[in-house]
Structure formats: structure tokens, C-alpha cells
Amino acid sequence: MSTELDVFLFGIMTYAIIMNLGVSLYGVFRRPSITKKIIALTIFSDSANVLAIIVGYRGWPNPWHSPIPPILLNRHPTPQYISEFAKVAVDPLPQALVLTAVVIGLAVTVFLVFLALQLYRLYGTVDVRKVRRLRG
Amino acid sequence: MKGWKHVIAITSLVVSTSVLALATAIGGLGYILPTPGVRDLAYWYLVTVLSPSNKLFTAMSPEAVTSIVWDYRGLDTLFETSVFFLAIIGSIALMRGIKIVPERLRNYSSGMSPIVKTVTRITAGMIIAVAASIALHGHLTPGGGFQGGATAAVAPLLLMVVFSIYFIIKSGITEERMLALRTAGLVGIVFTAFSACIIAASLGTQAYVFQNQPKSTAAVGLPASIMGSLTSGTLIFFNLFEFFAVAAGFTIVFLLLSIPENIVKQALRGVESEH
Numbered sequence: 001m002s003t004e005l006d007v008f009l010f011g012i013m014t015y016a017i018i019m020n021l022g023v024s025l026y027g028v029f030r031r032p033s034i035t036k037k038i039i040a041l042t043i044f045s046d047s048a049n050v051l052a053i054i055v056g057y058r059g060w061p062n063p064w065h066s067p068i069p070p071i072l073l074n075r076h077p078t079p080q081y082i083s084e085f086a087k088v089a090v091d092p093l094p095q096a097l098v099l100t101a102v103v104i105g106l107a108v109t110v111f112l113v114f115l116a117l118q119l120y121r122l123y124g125t126v127d128v129r130k131v132r133r134l135r136g
Numbered sequence: 137m138k139g140w141k142h143v144i145a146i147t148s149l150v151v152s153t154s155v156l157a158l159a160t161a162i163g164g165l166g167y168i169l170p171t172p173g174v175r176d177l178a179y180w181y182l183v184t185v186l187s188p189s190n191k192l193f194t195a196m197s198p199e200a201v202t203s204i205v206w207d208y209r210g211l212d213t214l215f216e217t218s219v220f221f222l223a224i225i226g227s228i229a230l231m232r233g234i235k236i237v238p239e240r241l242r243n244y245s246s247g248m249s250p251i252v253k254t255v256t257r258i259t260a261g262m263i264i265a266v267a268a269s270i271a272l273h274g275h276l277t278p279g280g281g282f283q284g285g286a287t288a289a290v291a292p293l294l295l296m297v298v299f300s301i302y303f304i305i306k307s308g309i310t311e312e313r314m315l316a317l318r319t320a321g322l323v324g325i326v327f328t329a330f331s332a333c334i335i336a337a338s339l340g341t342q343a344y345v346f347q348n349q350p351k352s353t354a355a356v357g358l359p360a361s362i363m364g365s366l367t368s369g370t371l372i373f374f375n376l377f378e379f380f381a382v383a384a385g386f387t388i389v390f391l392l393l394s395i396p397e398n399i400v401k402q403a404l405r406g407v408e409s410e411h
Binding site: 006007010011014015018019021022025026029030055056057058059060069070071072073074075076077079082083085086089090091092093095096099100102103104106107108110111113114115117118121122 | 142145146149150152153156157160161165168170171172173174175177178179181182183185186187188189198199200201203204205209212213216219220223224226227230231277278280282283286366382385389392393397400401404
């Protein structure tokens with residue numbers, strides 16, 4: 001496998017994720033049902049998380065060789081072991097950000113679900129066009 | 137007019153998607169993916185995460201992700217935890233005044249069959265054990281307080297589905313108790329964040345908030361290992377308290393979501409008739 005082909009395939013994957021972001025934004029803006037808006041919002045946040053993980057990926061020593069996770073296996077590492085580890089491990093920062101983003105996303109989704117549920121119980125609809133016309 | 141709005145929305149989305157894709161293709165992220173190396177900041181994290189010879193900068197944990205979450209970028213995680221707390225509080229505020237009244241607890245339906253109940257009794261204990269393992273080994277292996285807490289919250293959810301919500305409330309997992317547990321976890325997180333300051337104040341020196349290991353200008357810190365086993369200073373305590381906070385938070389949400397519809401409707405009608 002050549003490096004150009006690998007970069008090309010990686011490019012296709014990145015574009016697919018960005019297109020996914022666009023489609024899910026369309027769902028948030030244009031779908032009238034709040035349930036579908038919430039589903040589109042979760043797809044949006046998950047696509048953003050996958051994009052962040054891909055930015056942190058490294059192709060070492062060549063792109064078709066998988067790198068190791070950022071966890072030391074040695075409890076008492078020597079400086080030489082640490083420098084070898086830092087040469088092959090992936091970027092841990094996007095993973096840490098995604099970890100917190102997933103939990104926040106879950107909490108916000110739960111809150112939105114409660115809002116939609118309460119809206120349905122009070123007005124009998126989750127269609128934003130009908131909710132807009134309600135008075136009082 | 138309506139059609140035009142639709143066209144504008146679709147066109148703007150297509151244009152923004154294409155611009156983002158083009159920017160990625162010509163190296164808008166700083167490099168063309170996949171890159172053979174990592175950024176300098178990531179390299180710094182990887183080199184210093186567990187390095188006994190570099191005592192001033194190390195987090196003394198073999199797990200780089202947990203170290204970043206609770207040590208290098210601990211303040212970010214503190215505010216993230218408060219966002220999570222506010223989202224749960226918002227859910228509770230939306231469902232205020234809606235409660236399962238105690239007289240309904242006496243004659244609740246008995247749930248699923250005995251086979252399902254027995255299996256659930258065994259698996260619920262196993263789920264809690266796995267969750268505690270994930271949380272308490274968070275500074276050594278992949279995992280941590282968030283993941284362990286989210287796993288532990290599955291056990292009450294399973295009990296709710298199999299045994300019914302009345303069984304859960306009767307056995308003592310109520311909204312108030314979970315809120316108390318959650319608040320205790322958050323108080324523990326704040327206390328751990330100030331632990332280095334408290335130690336320093338008792339010794340008559342100074343330390344930073346969210347300090348884990350001793351630094352050059354603040355020479356106090358929590359011990360990296362207790363009785364020979366690696367605990368990574370504050371990281372194990374953060375993971376433990378976050379485990380309680382997240383597990384209790386999700387349990388509150390599941391409890392609120394599983395209140396029967398007729399009780400909620402009754403409560404809402406009561407609110408409406410008061411006006």
C-alpha cells in the first residue's frame with residue numbers, strides 16, 4: 001500500500017465525517033419534529049468527536065502501521081523507554097476532550113429529552129410549527 | 137418565500153461543508169492526515185506523564201488521558217462537571233412536584249418472571265463490580281470516573297425495567313438520596329482540588345489549586361504511591377468522587393424518566409387547575 005493511497009483514503013474518511021456534520025445540521029435546522037432535532041444533534045456531536053479523534057491519530061512509522069494507545073505499560077519506566085513510548089503513542093489530548101464532551105453531550109441530551117417530553121405532555125405535540133402557534 | 141428559505145439553508149450547508157473539506161485537504165489542520173508525528177504539546181504530555189526522573193512536571197500516572205483530564209487540564213474538567221450538574225438540576229427542575237406517592241408503593245405490580253429477576257440480581261452486582269473496577273483503575277488503565285459512573289448507572293436502570301420503579305423506591309434508591317450522594321461526590325471533588333493547598337497551609341507554605349505532584353514553587357503534593365501501589369496523587373480521589381457523582385446523576389435521570397405517565401399527567405392537571 002502506498003502513502004498516497006493512504007492519504008487519499010484518509011481524505012475520503014474526513015470528508016465523509018464533515019458531510020455527516022452538514023447533514024446533521026440540516027436535520028437540526030429544517031426538521032419540524034423536536035425528537036428528530038435531538039437525534040440530529042446527537043449525530044452532530046458524535047461526528048465532531050470522531051473528527052477530533054482522527055485529528056489526534058498518527059500514522060507511525062508509516063500510515064498503515066497502527067500506533068499504540070497513550071498508556072505506559074511499564075510502572076517504573078526508564079528515560080529511554082519513555083522516549084520510545086512518545087515516538088509511537090497517539091495524541092492523548094483529543095481523547096481527553098472527547099471523553100468530557102461525550103458525558104456533557106449525554107447530560108444535555110437528557111435535558112433536551114425532558115424538555116420535549118414535558119412539551120408533549122402539556123401541548124400534545126412536538127412539532128415546532130404547531131408549538132409556535134400556541135398561546136398562553 | 138418558504139421555498140427560498142429551504143434553498144438558502146441547503147446551499148449554505150453545502151458551501152460550508154465543501155469549504156471545510158477543502159480546508160482539511162490542503163492542510164488546514166496544520167498538516168495533511170495521517171501525520172507521522174504528534175504536536176509538540178502532545179509530545180510534552182507523553183514524555184512527562186509518568187517520569188520519575190522529571191519530578192517537577194510529571195503527573196505520576198501511566199494513563200495519559202486521565203492525567204490530562206484531572207491534572208494537566210483539571211480546571212476544564214471541573215467546569216465540565218458543573219455543566220453536567222446543571223443539566224441534571226435542570227431536569228429535576230422540569231419534573232418538580234411530580235412524585236410517586238407512598239400509598240401506591242403498597243400494591244405495586246410484581247415485575248417480570250422469576251428467571252429474569254434472578255439473572256438481574258446476579259448481573260446487577262456484576263455491573264457494579266465492573267464499574268468500580270473501571271473507576272478505581274482509571275489512573276492505571278483506560279477508564280475513569282465518568283466511564284465507571286455511566287456503567288454503574290446501568291444497574292439501577294436494569295432493576296427498574298425488571299422489578300418496576302416501585303421496587304427501586306422501596307429498596308431505598310430515591311431521588312433525594314441520589315441527590316445527596318451526588319452532592320457528596322461534588323464536595324469531594326472540590327475538597328480534592330484544594331487538598332494540596334490544605335496540606336501546604338498546615339505546613340506553613342503555599343500551593344496551587346488543582347496541584348497534584350510537588351512543583352518547584354510549591355513543594356507539597358499528594359503521595360504518588362501508597363504502600364507500594366501507584367495511586368497517582370489526586371487522580372484516584374478525583375476518579376472515585378466523579379464515579380459517585382456521575383452514577384448518582386444518571387440514576388436521578390432514570391428515576392425521573394420512569395415515573396408512570398398517569399402520575400405525571402395528574403400532577404400537571406393539578407398545576408393547571410390552580411391557575
